[in-house]
Amino acid sequence: MRANCWMGRNTVEVRDVPDPRILNSRDAIIKVTSTAICGSDLHLYDGYIPTMEKGDVLGHEFMGTVVELGPGVHDLAVGDRVVVPFPIACGACNSCLDGLYSLCENSNPNAGMAEKLWGHASAGMFGYSHLTGGFAGGQAEYVRVPFADVGPIKIENDLPDEKVLFLSDIFPTAYMGAEMCDIKPGDVIAVWGAGPVGQLAVASAYLLGAEKVIAIDRFDYRLQRAAEKTGAVPVKYDEVNVLEVLKDLTAGRGPDACIDAVGLEAHSDLGPLQVYDRVKQAVRAETDRGPALREAIIACRNGGTVSVIGVYGGLMDKFPVGSWMNRSITMKTGQCHVQRYTRPLLERIERGEIDPSFVISHRLPLEEAPQGYETFKHKQDDCVKVVLSA
Amino acid sequence: MSAYAAATITRSQDEIAARLAEAEPPLSDEGMEISYATAPGGRGTEVRVRLAKSAPGGAVGQKLAAVIGTDPQRRLDDALRRFKQVLETGAVVSSEGSPGGTDAKQQRSQEPAAPAPTSR
Numbered sequence A: 001m002r003a004n005c006w007m008g009r010n011t012v013e014v015r016d017v018p019d020p021r022i023l024n025s026r027d028a029i030i031k032v033t034s035t036a037i038c039g040s041d042l043h044l045y046d047g048y049i050p051t052m053e054k055g056d057v058l059g060h061e062f063m064g065t066v067v068e069l070g071p072g073v074h075d076l077a078v079g080d081r082v083v084v085p086f087p088i089a090c091g092a093c094n095s096c097l098d099g100l101y102s103l104c105e106n107s108n109p110n111a112g113m114a115e116k117l118w119g120h121a122s123a124g125m126f127g128y129s130h131l132t133g134g135f136a137g138g139q140a141e142y143v144r145v146p147f148a149d150v151g152p153i154k155i156e157n158d159l160p161d162e163k164v165l166f167l168s169d170i171f172p173t174a175y176m177g178a179e180m181c182d183i184k185p186g187d188v189i190a191v192w193g194a195g196p197v198g199q200l201a202v203a204s205a206y207l208l209g210a211e212k213v214i215a216i217d218r219f220d221y222r223l224q225r226a227a228e229k230t231g232a233v234p235v236k237y238d239e240v241n242v243l244e245v246l247k248d249l250t251a252g253r254g255p256d257a258c259i260d261a262v263g264l265e266a267h268s269d270l271g272p273l274q275v276y277d278r279v280k281q282a283v284r285a286e287t288d289r290g291p292a293l294r295e296a297i298i299a300c301r302n303g304g305t306v307s308v309i310g311v312y313g314g315l316m317d318k319f320p321v322g323s324w325m326n327r328s329i330t331m332k333t334g335q336c337h338v339q340r341y342t343r344p345l346l347e348r349i350e351r352g353e354i355d356p357s358f359v360i361s362h363r364l365p366l367e368e369a370p371q372g373y374e375t376f377k378h379k380q381d382d383c384v385k386v387v388l389s390a
Numbered sequence B: 001m002s003a004y005a006a007a008t009i010t011r012s013q014d015e016i017a018a019r020l021a022e023a024e025p026p027l028s029d030e031g032m033e034i035s036y037a038t039a040p041g042g043r044g045t046e047v048r049v050r051l052a053k054s055a056p057g058g059a060v061g062q063k064l065a066a067v068i069g070t071d072p073q074r075r076l077d078d079a080l081r082r083f084k085q086v087l088e089t090g091a092v093v094s095s096e097g098s099p100g101g102t103d104a105k106q107q108r109s110q111e112p113a114a115p116a117p118t119s120r
Helices: A039-045 A111-118 A161-168 A170-179 A196-207 A220-230 A242-249 A271-282 A291-299 A321-326 A342-350 A366-377 B013-018 B058-068 B072-089
Strands: A002-008 A011-016 A028-037 A061-069 A081-084 A142-145 A188-192 A212-217 A233-236 A257-260 A305-308 A330-333 A362-365 A386-389 B003-009 B033-038 B045-051
Touching: A002 A366, A011 A366, A028 A081, A028 A161, A028 A366, A039 A366, A061 A142, A061 A161, A081 A161, A111 B072, A161 A170, A161 A342, A170 A196, A170 A305, A170 A342, A188 A196, A188 A291, A196 A212, A196 A220, A196 A257, A212 A220, A212 A242, A220 A233, A233 A242, A242 A291, A257 A291, A271 A291, A291 A305, A291 A321, A362 A366, A366 A386, B003 B072, B013 B033, B013 B045, B045 B072, B058 B072
Parallel strands: A188 A212, A188 A257, A212 A233, A257 A305, A305 A330, A362 A386
Antiparallel strands: A002 A011, A028 A061, A028 A142, A028 A386, A061 A081, B003 B045, B033 B045
């Protein structure tokens, strides 16, 4: 089959690789119909996530048709159309029983590796380095899905791929980011990053009852899209003082909750701090740049919540611990527990409350994945979200 | 230098003890000290294991074994993880990068995360 493979920093190639096979009785083989490039794939592409191997099949946002099932999967049939959550979860350990699927205790064969870096390991994930298990991803014609009796959600109506594909990651991720804000009537929410997850976080915050949602970015086309499609109040951070604007918009209070939808490659227009982070990253003294997270904490109202859904990998400097502690800020975070959200969010899509496909800007065949990565990385051609058809 | 490992498994103590024969060495070894306790809040059973056995070759041998992932501690960690996977999920979990499942030794030389042509 053809698959998009990581071949080194800034290099992906669509290559011939063997077809996947059933390895375990609870596996399914899915013929991929649609897959997407995630902002977090760019962290792999840019070389910021350790433990990638040349030849790794990328991709953790995908959906398709069941073509083969292990004998232990009873609730799916060949021919079923499914969307697959990016975290791999067994459904039987304490974490899964608590609904914390991205923390599954059994699905990461390389948990020992992750424990050295993080203290405890996260779940296995598709196409996302060997720290999260070394699973082949879904930017391919076919993919093996472990624990197919737990993760995949059947799509039993004729909704097009584009409307449901993002149940695999970015819609639940954004929704969980908004849910962690514990939104109450009148709340103002600020979202750092107006990429696909940021835009869906704005939409989710409104779905959950926010009074006003502010989107912070530096790209006009992204802010414009966020304003048009989601009703966000746009703030262009390289032109204004974000903290002052947020104070003005909330009459001095600060946003009730702040969502970091940026993560470890954040950019800052505060020259010296950006240089400081880049240098420390380059000499491996710091793995994660943090201007978005730092600003989100400092901007948040006293007693408010900072919700972190942007991806971080290791260590960050200049964490504003005093602001966080003295002002009773709550921080909530996590890789999304996607399996918890697929059903209720599919229902929201079916009821027409939201159509997450509004983030799509580019549609390409799988063969053109390398071009898709370049366009997305460099934000060429007003790129927001690339969907690949296999 | 003894090896020690602990895990919480969502199964009863009786089931875990009865299926210990399915575990891999060194967890299945004679002389393994194993203790059970009911995990609080209905979380299953706490399993603690201690193995009074060192890698051969004295201090140097132990260091070398730790580096290449064959020392009793890593083998015990692997065996307990795999036993937990078998009890909770029905089988040892494998990925394309770790086709044999949890294995400290193999973690150092990962296969690419792509389907293998034949069984590796």
